[in-house]
Amino acid sequence: MSVAYLGLRQFDDAVNYAREGIRIYKHFALQNHPGHGTACNNLALVLYHRSELKEALEMFKESLNIRxxxxPQNPVDIADSYNNISQVYHDQKTFDEAIKCLNERLKIQLESLPANDPALIITYNNLAKSLQAQGxxxxxxxxxxxxxxxxxxx
Structure with missing residues (x-):
């Protein structure tokens, strides 16, 4: 639900549903469930779109740790987590950290995807953006x- 509300740009509802999802996982002691990682990522996405970068970064990192x-057998989710974290670092102008995360994402992608996979376009472009920002x-x-x-x- 939170992602749907995010798409509608109804951020307050999106945050509420995302926090409720996390609360449910914690209530049922499912903190080590893949869905909990997704719920943390969803909350982080909403916070990121609300420009609440500090809390978004914390939630993206929590999502990554869970994943x-x-x-660990799902490299796509892990790579996406690194990308999300890198975007926060980029917005915070912490370009070295953004580049580190993007290099982690790239390493995972090169090990798990064909060399011409379109997902690599995003990673290469994001690396270019952060490197350009550093001059x-x-x-x-x-x-x-x-x-x-x-x-x-x-």
Whole structure:
């Protein structure tokens, strides 16, 4: 429900449903359930869209920790968690941390996805964005070219 309300930009309802989801997992002692990681991620997404970056970062990290401990066999969710954390760091202008998270995401993706998977476009573009923000233009260009090669492959 929280994601649906987020899509409607009804942030107060989205936060309430996300917090309720987390409360339910905790009430039934399911903190180590994959759904709890998803619930934390959903709350973090809403908080991120409300520009509550500090709390969003905490929830994204909690989601990542749950996913690493509970479902390490699901690399897509783990990679997405690293991407979400990187976006908060980027917005906070903590570019070194953003790049570290994006490199973790990229490592997972290169181990689990084909080399031309469209998901890599997002990672390469996000790396380019953070590198450019640091003034590392040549490095940023390298990742932009990698993204373009996948996106515009004939």
């Amino acid at each position: 690493l401990n509970v479902s 590392r233009i040549e490095d940023a260009l390298m990742y932009s070219i990698k993204a373009s090669k996948i996106q515009y492959k004939p």
